[in-house]
Amino acid sequence: MADTTDSRLGLNRIGLYAALALLVAFYLSPLESAIMTAFKTQTGFFETSPFVPPTPSTFTFDAWGQAFDRLEQGLVNSLLFTIPATVLSATLGSLVAYGLTNTKWRGQAFVLVLLVAGIFIPYQSVLVPLSRFWSIVDVASLFAWFEPVADRSGLVALAVTHTAYGIPITTLLFRAHYQSLDDSMLEAARLDGASIAKIYARIILPLSIPMFAVALIYQFTNIWNDLLFALVLVQNPANDVVTMSLTSLQGSMVGQYNLQMAGAFITALPTLLVYIFFGEQFAEGVAGGGA
Amino acid sequence: MAELTLDHITKTFDDGGDEIVAVDDVSIDIADGEFLVLVGPSGCGKSTTLRTIAGLESITDGEIRLGGDVINDKRPQDRNTAMVFQSYALYPHMTVRGNMAFGLEESTQLSDDEIDDRVTEAAEMMGIADLLDRKPGELSGGQQQRVALGRAIVRNPEAFLMDEPLANLDAKLRAQMRTELQRIQEDLGVTTIYVTHDQTEAMTMGDRIAILDDGELQQVGTPLECYHEPANLFVAGFIGEPSMNTFEARVDGATLVTDDFEYDLSQRHRDAIGAREDVVFGIRPEDVEVGADTADGHTYAVTVDVVEPKGDENYVHMTFDDDHETPDTFTATIGGLRQVDAGDSVVVRFPPEAIHVFDAGSGEAVLNRSLDTAEGVDLVL
Numbered sequence: 001m002a003d004t005t006d007s008r009l010g011l012n013r014i015g016l017y018a019a020l021a022l023l024v025a026f027y028l029s030p031l032e033s034a035i036m037t038a039f040k041t042q043t044g045f046f047e048t049s050p051f052v053p054p055t056p057s058t059f060t061f062d063a064w065g066q067a068f069d070r071l072e073q074g075l076v077n078s079l080l081f082t083i084p085a086t087v088l089s090a091t092l093g094s095l096v097a098y099g100l101t102n103t104k105w106r107g108q109a110f111v112l113v114l115l116v117a118g119i120f121i122p123y124q125s126v127l128v129p130l131s132r133f134w135s136i137v138d139v140a141s142l143f144a145w146f147e148p149v150a151d152r153s154g155l156v157a158l159a160v161t162h163t164a165y166g167i168p169i170t171t172l173l174f175r176a177h178y179q180s181l182d183d184s185m186l187e188a189a190r191l192d193g194a195s196i197a198k199i200y201a202r203i204i205l206p207l208s209i210p211m212f213a214v215a216l217i218y219q220f221t222n223i224w225n226d227l228l229f230a231l232v233l234v235q236n237p238a239n240d241v242v243t244m245s246l247t248s249l250q251g252s253m254v255g256q257y258n259l260q261m262a263g264a265f266i267t268a269l270p271t272l273l274v275y276i277f278f279g280e281q282f283a284e285g286v287a288g289g290g291a
Numbered sequence: 292m293a294e295l296t297l298d299h300i301t302k303t304f305d306d307g308g309d310e311i312v313a314v315d316d317v318s319i320d321i322a323d324g325e326f327l328v329l330v331g332p333s334g335c336g337k338s339t340t341l342r343t344i345a346g347l348e349s350i351t352d353g354e355i356r357l358g359g360d361v362i363n364d365k366r367p368q369d370r371n372t373a374m375v376f377q378s379y380a381l382y383p384h385m386t387v388r389g390n391m392a393f394g395l396e397e398s399t400q401l402s403d404d405e406i407d408d409r410v411t412e413a414a415e416m417m418g419i420a421d422l423l424d425r426k427p428g429e430l431s432g433g434q435q436q437r438v439a440l441g442r443a444i445v446r447n448p449e450a451f452l453m454d455e456p457l458a459n460l461d462a463k464l465r466a467q468m469r470t471e472l473q474r475i476q477e478d479l480g481v482t483t484i485y486v487t488h489d490q491t492e493a494m495t496m497g498d499r500i501a502i503l504d505d506g507e508l509q510q511v512g513t514p515l516e517c518y519h520e521p522a523n524l525f526v527a528g529f530i531g532e533p534s535m536n537t538f539e540a541r542v543d544g545a546t547l548v549t550d551d552f553e554y555d556l557s558q559r560h561r562d563a564i565g566a567r568e569d570v571v572f573g574i575r576p577e578d579v580e581v582g583a584d585t586a587d588g589h590t591y592a593v594t595v596d597v598v599e600p601k602g603d604e605n606y607v608h609m610t611f612d613d614d615h616e617t618p619d620t621f622t623a624t625i626g627g628l629r630q631v632d633a634g635d636s637v638v639v640r641f642p643p644e645a646i647h648v649f650d651a652g653s654g655e656a657v658l659n660r661s662l663d664t665a666e667g668v669d670l671v672l
Contacts, residue, residue: 184380187347192446193368193398202393206384 038063038261045257063258064266067249071266073238074245079270081155081241082223085162090215092163093170094208098200100171101178102186112175118168123228130161131232154234158241161233162223170215177211178204213281221271242267293358293449295321295344295482300353302339302506313339315506316353324480326473328497330487332529336506337486341452344484345374357449368398373443377455379435381427381442387414388423391442398446413445416475433464440472444479451476451483457492469496490530494518502526519662524571524654527647533576533606536621539651540572546588547572547648551611551619555588557643563658569651574641578660579623581607581631583640595635596620603627609639 033050040048044058054060099105100112139153149156181204189199227243234240240248249256249263275282302314314336321327329337342348344355346367355362362370373394381390391410395401401409414420417437427435436456443451457465457472473496476483487493493500494514502509502517502525510522514530521527527535538549542564547554549572556564564570583590591611596618599606604627610618623639631637648658 182378182380184376184378185382187345187367188374188376188380188442189382189393189397190347191345191367191372191374192394192442194393198397203382203384 034261034264037258038265040258042256042258063262067259067263067266070249071242071245071263074240074242077155077239078224078242080152081159082220085159085166085223086216086219088163089166089170089219090212093167093215094174096167096171097174097178098204101175103196115168115171119172127232134233152239154236154239157233158229161229166219170219173215174208174211177208181207210281210284213278217274217278217282220274224271293482294323295450296356298354298356300343300355301351302343302348303351312506314343317508319501319508319511321482321484324482326476326483326485326496326498328485328487328493328500329503330490330493330500331503333488335503337503338454341454341484341486345372345452346370371448372450372452373446373448374452374454375439375443375456377458379439381435381438383427386424386426387419387438390427390438391445394442394446409445413441416444417441432460433468436460436468448481451481453483453485455487472496490532494530502529520659521656523656524649527573531575533622535573535575535647538572540570542568542570552591554641560643560648560658564648567650567657570657571649571651573647573649574645576606576622576624578642578645580640580642581623581625581637583638589643590638590640592636593639595631595633595637598631598633601627605629605631607631
């Protein structure tokens with residue numbers, strides 16, 4: 001009896017693993033094809049199936065080198081606005097959430113409603129007002145006295161726009177966390193003589209680190225991957241961000257797929273690094289283990 | 292160290308247009324170094340009262356004075372009180388040392404060395420000196436409780452405010468901490484207000500008890516006063532475990548008539564009752580004499596309904612109407628070695644010197660047990 005159940009279990013297991021392996025192959029095949037393509041020469045791509053590994057004669061790093069050369073400026077530009085926008089939107093979101101949960105003032109509910117509404121405004125609907133706004137607030141002439149900023153007016157506009165757009169969602173993230181904090185702990189801090197600012201700095205902030213990881217990863221990925229705002233707000237080609245540079249890899253006559261694939265991987269790399277870097281705290285923050 | 296005065300304090304909350312009175316005109320004088328227990332059922336306003344003293348809630352009316360200074364309008368951190376919370380409210384990301392030093396760092400100009408000295412001293416007093424570098428998450432509930440107390444002690448406040456600090460501990464540890472807390476309070480001599488819903492804590496810990504119900508102060512007195520001379524029916528029912536037995540009664544000349552029995556009144560009883568007609572008759576379970584052999588106007592034949600053995604004593608629930616499916620019962624406590632079984636018929640006596648009588652309308656006590664017959668035992672050698 002025991003033997004038959006064992007072997008049946010074994011068969012079940014084998015079936016399960018086979019199904020899982022098929023699913024894995026199914027989901028990973030586009031990725032695998034992309035990697036293989038990125039390492040092939042143009043002829044290699046035309047002559048072999050996309051998922052077949054390159055032969056020694058069709059293997060090359062050229063696509064990677066070329067893609068990196070053409071994306072380099074875009075990567076720098078993207079980092080220049082994504083990092084400030086990510087850090088600012090997380091920090092401001094945390095402060096707003098603190099103000100909305102752990103202090104009492106009139107009109108709190110109204111502000112919260114505005115913020116929640118802010119989450120649901122689609123990017124497309126604000127494109128026109130946004131470009132009008134940034135043509136009225138002319139960063140280039142405002143900072144005419146300081147060339148490094150004036151030259152990158154499009155990036156400044158992107159940083160500010162993404163910060164503003166990110167505050168509602170980061171606020172809600174932090175708010176949920178702050179509501180779960182023990183009220184009497186904050187009262188104890190008040191009785192201990194700490195001011196509102198001190199309570200934030202010495203108690204709330206240290207307890208928010210996992211939530212910051214969540215907000216930073218989420219915001220970084222979102223902002224880094226955005227193309228729409230960049231297309232509208234960046235006029236100077238020198239300020240092209242990486243997503244814009246990536247679209248320009250498409251070529252006009254012949255599709256250089258190996259170049260595009262290598263470019264896509266290079267573009268995605270920073271978000272991957274952010275996940276790896278904050279992954280542990282991210283898991284902790286998502287699991288709600290704030291303390 | 293200072294005396295604390297609550298002078299007609301009232302606290303109302305606005306609940307969407309409705310006014311909810313949480314604390315209703317409460318006045319208590321707490322002497323310097325006194326341990327006052329604020330007790331009452333949940334929602335009676337005891338925690339709100341404590342929070343108004345701490346400054347976490349404002350008061351609607353009245354005055355709070357600490358050491359003669361009016362502190363109503365002072366910010367919580369300027370009131371020089373320290374509070375211990377039921378949830379301990381420790382800062383989870385700081386070490387025990389950090390938790391205890393936080394208040395001193397934020398509210399005093401002491402140097403780091405002085406702060407460290409005071410933290411170490413308080414930690415030794417609480418027996419947590421070896422835990423100073425651990426975080427609260429690594430400590431047991433009892434240890435966390437000690438840290439919370441240590442954090443209050445280290446501030447050297449004029450008054451301790453404690454909000455059910457032992458409620459989250461298991462029974463054994465609670466009993467132990469009860470004694471320890473009393474010892475520490477006595478050593479430090481700091482005026483203390485202790486909020487609890489647990490009447491055992493109220494009876495055993497306080498110099499005096501203040502009993503609150505529905506935001507109103509019912510009685511302030513020593514534990515024994517509140518036990519033997521309750522001001523009203525609420526206090527009589529709340530203090531004491533098991534509760535006092537009560538029977539609604541009508542006064543008929545020299546007799547009290549209840550649905551179950553008639554009780555002969557003495558001259559002392561009649562003087563106290565006066566012209567009242569509707570009263571409530573009360574007697575504590577331990578005053579009920581079970582198995583009385585004399586028959587007078589205070590003895591009755593009853594049936595035992597349920598017996599709850601407690602080891603040292605038995606709670607015996609008895610009834611006059613044993614033909615009911617769910618009869619009205621009253622309780623007597625008898626020695627743990629006395630044998631009584633459910634269904635037994637026994638004779639009980641309500642001794643005339645031990646009975647309480649309350650006004651049926653207002654609930655106020657009109658007659659409390661006489662303490663003349665209570666045995667005085669001199670324990671001091």
